[in-house]
Amino acid sequence: MNPPTAERLQTPQACLPRELVASPVFLLGRLGYGVKTQAMAAFEEAGFSAYHYSVLALLDEGVRETQATIADTLRLDRSQLVGLLDGLEERGLVERRRDLNDRRRHVVSLTALGKRQLAVFRKLVQRIEEEILAPLDADERATLHDLLVRLARHRDPSLVPPELSASA
Amino acid sequence: MNPPTAERLQTPQACLPRELVASPVFLLGRLGYGVKTQAMAAFEEAGFSAYHYSVLALLDEGVRETQATIADTLRLDRSQLVGLLDGLEERGLVERRRDLNDRRRHVVSLTALGKRQLAVFRKLVQRIEEEILAPLDADERATLHDLLVRLARHRDPSLVPPELSASA
DNA sequence: TATTGTTATACTCTATAACTATA
DNA sequence: TATAGTTATAGAGTATAACAATA
Numbered sequence: 001m002n003p004p005t006a007e008r009l010q011t012p013q014a015c016l017p018r019e020l021v022a023s024p025v026f027l028l029g030r031l032g033y034g035v036k037t038q039a040m041a042a043f044e045e046a047g048f049s050a051y052h053y054s055v056l057a058l059l060d061e062g063v064r065e066t067q068a069t070i071a072d073t074l075r076l077d078r079s080q081l082v083g084l085l086d087g088l089e090e091r092g093l094v095e096r097r098r099d100l101n102d103r104r105r106h107v108v109s110l111t112a113l114g115k116r117q118l119a120v121f122r123k124l125v126q127r128i129e130e131e132i133l134a135p136l137d138a139d140e141r142a143t144l145h146d147l148l149v150r151l152a153r154h155r156d157p158s159l160v161p162p163e164l165s166a167s168a
Numbered sequence: 169m170n171p172p173t174a175e176r177l178q179t180p181q182a183c184l185p186r187e188l189v190a191s192p193v194f195l196l197g198r199l200g201y202g203v204k205t206q207a208m209a210a211f212e213e214a215g216f217s218a219y220h221y222s223v224l225a226l227l228d229e230g231v232r233e234t235q236a237t238i239a240d241t242l243r244l245d246r247s248q249l250v251g252l253l254d255g256l257e258e259r260g261l262v263e264r265r266r267d268l269n270d271r272r273r274h275v276v277s278l279t280a281l282g283k284r285q286l287a288v289f290r291k292l293v294q295r296i297e298e299e300i301l302a303p304l305d306a307d308e309r310a311t312l313h314d315l316l317v318r319l320a321r322h323r324d325p326s327l328v329p330p331e332l333s334a335s336a
Numbered sequence: 337t338a339t340t341g342t343t344a345t346a347c348t349c350t351a352t353a354a355c356t357a358t359a
Numbered sequence: 360t361a362t363a364g365t366t367a368t369a370g371a372g373t374a375t376a377a378c379a380a381t382a
Contacts, residue, residue, distance in 0.1 A: 014240055015327055016242070016328070018329055021329065022313075023293065024309060024316060025296065025300050027317065028196075028316060029203050029207065032196050032198070032203065034323060036198075036200065058185045060185075066363080067363070067364065073183070078365090079350095079351090079352090079365070080351095081364095082366085099363095102358080104364070105362095128193065129191065133192060151303060152189075152198070152199050245373075247341085247375090250341070271382085273341080
C-alpha cells in the first residue's frame, strides 16, 4: 500500500507534469473524475446513491416513465436500474405499477415522499456545487457551463435538450 | 442486457433531465468520464495504456525519478505502477537501475526509444484533443483551460504548478 | 523497526448473459 | 419469436494486505 499520508505531505514538488496540466482534456478527465467521486461520496454519506437522485429528477419532469425509457435516458443499464428502483421503492419514494396495456411493463412514478426527498437532494447538490465552483463568480460559472454544454452536445447531440444553449 | 442499438435510435426524447444538464458539475462529471474513457480507448487501441503516456511525460521533464515519487506525483498506487513500468521496460522505453546510494530504490529513466514513443503519444493526444475540443475556437479553449485550472487548483493546490495560471 | 519495490488477495463496479412473464 | 423486467455470473479495475530486500 501507499504510505498513509506522511510521505505526500512533505514532498513539495508533487505537482503533475506540465505537459498534462496544459491539456484541457486531461484536466477535464481528472477534474470530472474527482468531482463525480466527491458527489457520489456525498450521496453515499446520506445513505443514497447519486443515481437515486437522477432517477427522481427525471421522474419529476412529468412524463410517466417505464423502466426501459428511464434506463435509456439516464444511460444506465436496465439491470442496474432494477436495484436502484428497489431501493427507492422500499423507502416509498417511487411506485412501480403494472402497465395495464402491456403487462410486461412497469410504470414508475414519484410519490409525495419522493418529491420531498428530491427537495432534500437538491439542497445537497447545491451545497456540493457551491463547494466545487467556489473559485468562480456567476459569470464565469455561466461561461463554463456554456462551454461544457457545447462539448457535451458535440459528443452526443441527443444528450442535451436543444433549448439549453447559453443559459445559467 | 440492453437492446443493442435499435431502441436508442428511435427514441427522440432520449435527452437527460434539464435539472441535471443545467448543472455545471453534472456536466463536468459526465463529460470528464466520457473524455477519459475515449482517451483510454485510443491508447488501448495503440497497444498502450494512457498511464504509460503520463509516466513517459513525467520522466521527460528532467528529474531522475524513483518509483515512489513517480507514483505519488501521478496519484497512482505504487503497486499499480510496477505493472506499468514492466510494460514500458519490456519494450525498451524506460530503464530501471538500482540506486547505488539506497539499494532499495530503483531509479527510472527514459531511453532514446522512449523519447521517440513519447513523440508518437503526443501526436495521438493532439488528435484526441482536436476531436474533443472541435466545437471551440482557440480563445474559448484557453478560457476553458483557465477555468478548469482554477477549479483543479481549488481542489488540490499541489496539483497544478503555480506558473500555469492563464496560459494556453 | 521502517521503507522500497513487488506479489498476492479481496472487493467493487459494471458488462454480459440467462431466466420469467408477457406480447 | 421478441420484449420488459429481473436475477445471476463473469470480468476489469482498484484498493488492501502480505512479502523480501535493504536501510
